[in-house]
Amino acid sequence: MRVVDPDTQQGWELRLRLERSETSGDLFDRMALRIEAIASSCGMKGIFKLLAADVYEVVSVGKVPEQPGQAPAASDRRALDAVFTMRALQHLTERINAAEGLEPLIDAILAGLDEVFGFSHSMILLPGEQPRTLITIATHGYPENGAGAEARFGGSHHRPRGRGAQADPHLRPHARHALRLRRARFRAEEAGWCSAERRIPLPGLANPASQLGVPLLLRGDRGCARHRERDAVPVPRRRQADDRAARRVSRDGNPERGAAGGE
Amino acid sequence: MIDAELALFLQQGLAINIGTRDTTLAPHAAYAPAARVEPDGTHVVVYVPAVGLMPSARILAHNGQAAVVFARPTRANRACQVKGTCVSCRPATDDERAIVQAQWDGFMQQLEMIGTPGESTRTWITWPCVAIRLRVTALFNQTPGPGAGARLS
Numbered sequence: 001m002r003v004v005d006p007d008t009q010q011g012w013e014l015r016l017r018l019e020r021s022e023t024s025g026d027l028f029d030r031m032a033l034r035i036e037a038i039a040s041s042c043g044m045k046g047i048f049k050l051l052a053a054d055v056y057e058v059v060s061v062g063k064v065p066e067q068p069g070q071a072p073a074a075s076d077r078r079a080l081d082a083v084f085t086m087r088a089l090q091h092l093t094e095r096i097n098a099a100e101g102l103e104p105l106i107d108a109i110l111a112g113l114d115e116v117f118g119f120s121h122s123m124i125l126l127p128g129e130q131p132r133t134l135i136t137i138a139t140h141g142y143p144e145n146g147a148g149a150e151a152r153f154g155g156s157h158h159r160p161r162g163r164g165a166q167a168d169p170h171l172r173p174h175a176r177h178a179l180r181l182r183r184a185r186f187r188a189e190e191a192g193w194c195s196a197e198r199r200i201p202l203p204g205l206a207n208p209a210s211q212l213g214v215p216l217l218l219r220g221d222r223g224c225a226r227h228r229e230r231d232a233v234p235v236p237r238r239r240q241a242d243d244r245a246a247r248r249v250s251r252d253g254n255p256e257r258g259a260a261g262g263e
Numbered sequence: 264m265i266d267a268e269l270a271l272f273l274q275q276g277l278a279i280n281i282g283t284r285d286t287t288l289a290p291h292a293a294y295a296p297a298a299r300v301e302p303d304g305t306h307v308v309v310y311v312p313a314v315g316l317m318p319s320a321r322i323l324a325h326n327g328q329a330a331v332v333f334a335r336p337t338r339a340n341r342a343c344q345v346k347g348t349c350v351s352c353r354p355a356t357d358d359e360r361a362i363v364q365a366q367w368d369g370f371m372q373q374l375e376m377i378g379t380p381g382e383s384t385r386t387w388i389t390w391p392c393v394a395i396r397l398r399v400t401a402l403f404n405q406t407p408g409p410g411a412g413a414r415l416s
Binding site for chain 2: 038
């Protein structure tokens with residue numbers, strides 16, 4: 001099999017050996033679902049049917065001599081604004097370590113994800129008191145804070161309104177406030193002050209290019225989740241110089257001029 | 264052979280790939296950012312990035328046989344295959360660059376619609392190109408479905 005890097009036109013030849021052909025199971029189901037999704041987006045729903053998923057062992061990979069390609073022009077490389085490098089992780093860690101208190105810590109995490117990795121919209125949710133529910137404790141990037149908003153596993157989002165939120169629209173979103181809002185909501189519903197049908201939209205972009213939900217573990221339990229959205233998908237490129245500098249530091253133990261640890 | 268409606272389809276900015284085969288029947292392919300149908304409908308000029316053309320150029324010089332697939336990623340995935348014989352290969356001129364860029368931009372817009380953002384395709388090489396002129400010998404419908412593979416008049 002030959003593939004060509006569209007950025008450089010470098011040709012690559014892969015020599016493969018058929019290992020097996022799957023007609024059911026996880027791999028087959030994932031591929032079938034993806035094909036159906038692509039077909040739907042092209043207006044061809046129901047036309048394509050996956051017959052089998054063939055799995056090959058890659059025996060060798062090599063460059064195609066006839067297709068040496070070329071390096072992309074320097075002007076083609078846009079300035080990288082969001083990169084996933086060791087330096088970026090270090091920057092985020094520094095911000096987190098500088099936080100003094102729970103509220104600044106949560107703010108630092110969400111603001112850091114935006115400034116360092118380009119995740120412009122994000123929120124943190126904790127397990128709610130009801131089974132299979134999550135409560136929003138902090139958001140970033142959205143015009144509405146969404147504190148106390150509820151999400152359910154595998155279902156549509158519920159957005160309760162509590163008297164606490166109504167009483168203080170400027171309430172800063174963090175764990176204690178969100179939990180107080182939730183308790184206020186239940187007390188309000190029990191007292192008949194507001195109905196469960198009254199809803200505030202859960203913060204979210206109208207048309208996100210990507211969404212990512214990350215389950216987090218707290219002391220070994222799946223305690224919370226982090227949800228991130230972007231208007232645009234980041235280019236998956238790496239700033240090689242940053243990571244090379246980080247590796248130099250780790251090998252020598254001494255930071256060099258321009259290396260991540262020396263700045 | 265190519266009527267006005269088909270010519271319009273082929274030149275709107277599509278996923279275009281030109282395929283060739285050598286004496287051992289080993290296939291080679293290259294993507295083309297644009298194509299142009301000549302007014303008489305009997306010839307098609309396919310623009311292929313020069314840097315990636317070498318295997319196909321060698322083959323075309325030897326046997327001249329090529330098949331070009333045009334596919335639209337959106338709106339029912341309409342597709343067509345044009346088979347032909349290479350008449351000439353020459354560097355594309357600066358005057359033709361606008362044609363190439365316009366069709367490429369159109370293709371990029373379609374990719375955006377199905378979830379491939381321009382940020383990830385912006386650095387794909389599209390110029391300079393080699394203009395491969397083919398004399399059309401056969402046309403086939405390649406739109407997925409019961410009619411796929413049918414010869415077009």
